[in-house]
Amino acid sequence: MLPDNFMVHLVDDEEVVRKSLAFMLTMAGFTVRQHQSATDFLAAAPTIQQACLVTDLRMPDLDGVELLRQLRRLQVRIPAIVVTGHGDVPLAVEAMKAGARDFIEKPFEEESLIEAINRIASELEAEVEIENTDAIRSRLDRLSGREKEVLSGVVSGLPNKTIAYDLNISPRTVEVHRASVMSKMAAGSLPELVRMALAAGFLAQ
Known part of the structure; x- marks a missing residue:
């Protein structure tokens, strides 16, 4: 309605x-x-x-x-x-x-x-917030160091190949980490993942 x-x-x-x-x-x-x-x-x-x-x-x-x-x-x-x-x-x-x-x-x-x-x-x-910031930060804390590096590239709009080159890993490895990040953050889409990163202060505004 x-x-x-x-x-x-x-x-x-x-x-x-x-x-x-x-x-x-x-x-x-x-x-x-x-x-x-x-x-x-x-x-x-x-x-x-x-x-x-x-x-x-x-x-x-x-x-x-x-x-x-x-x-x-x-x-x-x-x-x-x-x-x-x-x-x-x-x-x-x-x-x-x-x-x-x-x-x-x-x-x-x-x-x-x-x-x-x-x-x-x-x-x-x-008239409610989509996400609780503390809950998002808790999910971020469960990411590994490499997953946070991949997350940073993803929410900045970088393609997998560029992230792979920057981190000196294969594009396939980036795909695996990316899928894991989406799962751990409970994000259904890239826009939702960006919103979470902004809300938690992970992505500079």
Whole structure:
């Protein structure tokens, strides 16, 4: 069940993409408002409540990261999902440092975006934190030294081959450590792992 007056705000400079997403989300039962630029959204942001922001990362006037930074400066708290192109994980990590709640890589399944928005709606409805920081730190403490090194590379957006080269181990070994980190941290996705690292102070903001 969605909170009263919950609205999804879409920010994308490409009209065709924006309208396509708006139609899909409207059909899924959401109330949607479209914004053709980050500047357009910022003008309306201070009056927005009970909402979720879905923004593209790469835009001509202000990119998604700078949009989130400006929202933080304005002390406007709107949970955000950023949509990023393939290979833009480091930029997505920067967006999460700036306050994004989640990121989705193109191309994505429609259901992935709908699920991400529903998670945010549920959090707003419950008005509770997703994770307890002490619990996250406890999980971090259970990681080995090597796993923490791999975690550092993963949440910084580095590919397995680069992490392997930096640590002088094989890519396959990185994959094994990465799987172990995801399991020990109880993270269901890379965005969730980044959120945990930020919450615990493992990843500098």
